[in-house]
Amino acid sequence: MEPRLWYIRNADMFSWLREDEQMELAKRSEMVTCKRNSRFFFAEEPSDNIFLVKQGRVKLLRASPEGREIILDILGPGEIFGELALTGEERRSHSAEALDDAMVCIIARKDFEELLRRHPEMALRVLKLIGLRRRELEMRLEDLVFQPLAGRLAITLMWQAQRLGVTEGDGSIRIPLAQKDLAFLIGASREAVAEQLSEMKRLGLVKTSYRTIRIIDHNGLKNFVRRHSSETTHT
Numbered sequence: 488m489e490p491r492l493w494y495i496r497n498a499d500m501f502s503w504l505r506e507d508e509q510m511e512l513a514k515r516s517e518m519v520t521c522k523r524n525s526r527f528f529f530a531e532e533p534s535d536n537i538f539l540v541k542q543g544r545v546k547l548l549r550a551s552p553e554g555r556e557i558i559l560d561i562l563g564p565g566e567i568f569g570e571l572a573l574t575g576e577e578r579r580s581h582s583a584e585a586l587d588d589a590m591v592c593i594i595a596r597k598d599f600e601e602l603l604r605r606h607p608e609m610a611l612r613v614l615k616l617i618g619l620r621r622r623e624l625e626m627r628l629e630d631l632v633f634q635p636l637a638g639r640l641a642i643t644l645m646w647q648a649q650r651l652g653v654t655e656g657d658g659s660i661r662i663p664l665a666q667k668d669l670a671f672l673i674g675a676s677r678e679a680v681a682e683q684l685s686e687m688k689r690l691g692l693v694k695t696s697y698r699t700i701r702i703i704d705h706n707g708l709k710n711f712v713r714r715h716s717s718e719t720t721h722t
Contacts, residue, residue: 491518494541494592498565504606515598520590527569527583527591534572534579537599540564543589544651546668549581558671559624561586561664563651572596573603573613586668631674638715639673640683641708644693647672648702659694660702669700687711 492513547559603610652660
């Protein structure tokens with residue numbers, strides 16, 4: 488089966504379309520592979536395509552006026568990005584970069600809009616997705632403002648474990664994430680993250696290796712968050 492059609496059929500958002508509609512969408516899409524750290528688009532570029540992750544992971548980035556970047560989100564296979572083009576966004580509000588060697592399916596904005604016009608139920612799914620992304624971002628921003636570094640780090644590790652973690656045979660959860668990217672996710676320096684991870688390792692909560700963090704005591708990490716949140720409340 489042609490790779491684009493296989494992916495369209497196996498993506499949750501398109502799996503319920505009729506076969507002829509799936510084939511039409513596959514013909515209108517483009518499958519692209521890229522190396523780690525390659526950019527799919529930059530902020531302020533025209534917002535004219537929708538992207539679906541087939542393989543690998545993609546990070547969404549936004550830069551501060553001082554040029555410091557933070558990671559808004561990390562997406563895995565089956566997830567969509569660039570969807571703000573469907574809300575009237577003319578220029579990208581952020582950048583998108585391959586976190587690993589990745590493969591994505593690209594659909595032109597006009598083709599996706601035509602699909603939504605024919606299928607209002609899909610438009611509702613996209614609106615729900617956009618709303619969910621906004622709520623998650625608001626919650627993360629609250630953590631950045633109100634949580635201490637230790638709490639932000641632990642919450643982010645649990646969030647990434649739930650979304651992109653791999654459960655190992657010993658029950659630990661492996662998160663393929665570099666400390667640099669983790670620092671960008673929580674708005675901290677790499678050195679501060681490394682220091683806090685060392686404390687978590689000392690407590691037997693996590694282990695680290697090259698571009699990987701492994702949670703070995705999930706309940707302990709939850710208690711770690713509660714303890715540090717409580718300390719912040721009482722200071």
